Structures are given as C-alpha cells and as structure tokens.
Amino acid sequence: MLTFPVPYKKLSGAYGSLLSESTRLEHMVLDIRRYIEMLNSEPELRILLLEDLIKSALAALRAETHYVEVKVDLDLDPRCAFVELQIIQGQDSASP
Numbered sequence: 001m002l003t004f005p006v007p008y009k010k011l012s013g014a015y016g017s018l019l020s021e022s023t024r025l026e027h028m029v030l031d032i033r034r035y036i037e038m039l040n041s042e043p044e045l046r047i048l049l050l051e052d053l054i055k056s057a058l059a060a061l062r063a064e065t066h067y068v069e070v071k072v073d074l075d076l077d078p079r080c081a082f083v084e085l086q087i088i089q090g091q092d093s094a095s096p
Contacts, residue, residue: 044087051076053083 058072
C-alpha cells in the first residue's frame, strides 16, 4: 500500500478547524456550567432601574461584538422605570 504525505495546507487547515472547534466546545461547557450553577443557587430578587440594565447590556454587547459606533436612544416610560430581577451569584447587580 502506498501512502503519500498530507500536504501542509491540508494539515494546517485541519489543525485550525480542530482548534476553533475545541474553543467553541470549551465555551459551550462553560455556559452549561453557569446554567447548572444558576439552577442550584437560591434566587435573590432585586428591584433595579431598567435604564441601568439596558445600558449594561449594551456595554456588554459592544464589548463582545466590537460595535462601538452603534447609537441607541432610550425613551422609556417613567411608569416602567424599575424591574424586579433575579440576581445570579457571581454576577454584579447591573448585569441582566
């Protein structure tokens, strides 16, 4: 049986695919771990400003996606200024 060496480009592509897939799976495992921790923790309810939560979510979204230039105008009904939110241990109070 004849065997031929695998071309370098195919190997580097395969290694790159394995590395990116490994990273993706690692993030999935961390997400599952956070979800399990959330299910096992006692709920803690807090009343927070809706505007602060939206601003925090936008800041996190900008950090993850690098969309710094997107402008968001908030026009919230003053009657809905506060929301009751379940806080998960390990997150700060302004995180959704």
